[in-house]
Amino acid sequence: MSLLETKSLSKNFGSLNAVRDVSLQIQPGEIHAVIGPNGAGKTTFLNLLSGELPVSAGCLQFEGHDITRWSPDRRANAGIGRSFQHSAVFEDLTVHENLRLAAQTQYPKSFGMLWPAEGYTDVAARVTDVIAQLSLNAAESTRAGELSHGEQRQLEIGMLMAISPKLMMLDEPTSGMSRNETLELIGILRRLSERHTLMLVEHDMDVVFQLAHRITVLVNGSVLASGTPEAIRADASVRIAYLGQED
C-alpha cells in the first residue's frame, strides 16, 4: 500500500487551475521529488497535501485513511510533516526552544501548565539528539532569527526530525543555500531517508537526480511525467517542457 495517494487532486484559484487532476502515489521509504518550472503548482500541491489549502476537487489518502478534510494539525499528528519554502522558524525564540516546541508534540503527557518546560527530560533528550544530527555552528541559546539563512533551513529540518513524521515534505530545502551547505544537506537528507519517506519539491536538478528514487514532473498544474530519474531524463516531453530550458 502506498503511504500517500492523491486521486485527481485539483485546486482552483478563481479561474486559475493551479493544480489539475493530479494523481500520484508515494511509496513508503522512497524519496519522491516533485519538479517543474516556476508556476507549475508545486508549492500549491504541497499545500494541498499538508492541509494549508483546501482542495477544490479530488481526494487524498494517507495510510489508507481519507484525509481530504483533515486540518493541518491533524495531518501533522498523523505523521505528515512539512517544511516551508521561506524559512518558517520561530525567529524570536532560541534554537533550543524551536526544537523543543517541535519535540514536545511527541510527548502528550508533557503538556503541563505549571512546571517549567525545561524540566521534561525526555523532551530535552530528544532535542539534544536532533542537534547532534545537524551541523549548526550557532549555540543553542542563539535566537533563531539571528541564524544565517542556511542554518535556518537546517533548523527547520531539525524541527521536522524532532516530530519524526512518517512522511517528510520539504519545500525547496536547498533554496538560497551555498554549494557547501547544499552538499551538507544532501547528506542529512540521505540519512533521514533511511527512517522516513521523503517528498521534495526542488529546483536544484543536481539535488533531485542525486537523491530521488522517483520524480514527478508538474507543468501548468498537471503531471507531465512520473518515473525513475533515468526514465525522466530520457523522457522527450520533459526535455522539451522543462529540462530543455536549463541547457
Next chain:
Amino acid sequence: MSRSVLITTGVVVCIALTIPLFGNPYLTTHATRILIYAIFAMSLDLLVGYCGLVSLGHAAFFGVAAYATALLSAKIGVSNILISLPLSTLTAALVALAIGLLTLRTGGIYFIMATLAFAQMLFFLVNDSAFFGGSDGILLLTRFSLGTPSLSASDPVVRYYLTVAAAFLTFVFLYFLVRSPFGRILQGIKSNERRMRALGYSIARYKLATFVIGGALAGLAGHLYVLLASLADPSILDWVHSAQVLMMVILGGMGTLVGPVIGAVLLIELIDQAAEFTEHWKLIVGVVVVVITLFGKGGLAGLWAAVAARLGLARSQP
C-alpha cells in the same frame, strides 16, 4: 524561580505588606486600586504579550465579574467572599469562553474589532436594562467578608491584604504558566502560528484556553474592584476601560509580567498626579504615553533592560 526573581519578588511583597502600617487609609486604598489594576493588566498581558491576542474588549470580563458580585449581593444576599469570588470569576470565565468561541476564529485587526464589539454589546446591555441598574449601576449594600465578620472587606486593611494575596498568587501562577510547556506553546503561536499548526498543535484550543484563563483573572480583578468601589456601574464595561488596561500593558512592557505591574502603577499615578496638576491632564498623559511607546520599544520594562545592558557594557570597558 531564579534567585534574582525570588529576591525581587520578596522585596516587592515585603514593601507591599508594610503599606497599611503607615496608618494612612488613603494610601492603603490607593495601593489596593493599583494592585487590582496590576492583576487586570497581567491578565491581559497573558493574551497580548504571550499569545499575540490583542483584545480591545478585556474590560468585559472585569465588568461581568463585578456585576456578578453586585447581583449576587443585591438579589440573593451573598456576602461571603469565599462564595462570591469563585462564582464571579467563574462567570467571567464562562463569558470569556462564549466570546472566545465566537471571536477567535478571526485574527489580527478583525479580532480587535470583534472583541471590541462584544464588549460594547455587554456595555449597552447593562447600561439599558433595569435588571442591571441601568446607567446608575448597582450599589453594593451588603458588607462582604471572608466568612467571619471580623474579616470584613469594608475594612481597608483586610481588603488590602486580600488584594495583595490575589495579586501575588496571580503573579506566581502566571510566572509558572508562561514557563510551562503550555506557556511555550502560546509563545510559539505568537511567533508563527502557521508553523505551530504544521507541527501538529491545534491552535484554536490553546487560544481559547488562554482567553478563558485571561478572562477569569480579569474577573478576579473585577471582583476585588467591587469590594473596593462598592459599586458596579457601566463605565467599567466601557471600551475606554479596555483601552486603559491595554495601555498599562504596552507602557509597562508586554510579555514580561513585571511590565503590566509597572504599567498599572505608572498609568494610575500619572492620571492621578496630572489630574491634580491641571484639568488638561489628558494632554500630559498622552505625551508621556507617546514618548514611552516611541522610545522604549518594550515599554518601561524593555527600557530598563536596555539601560541596564548599556550600563553593564560601560562597566565592562573601564
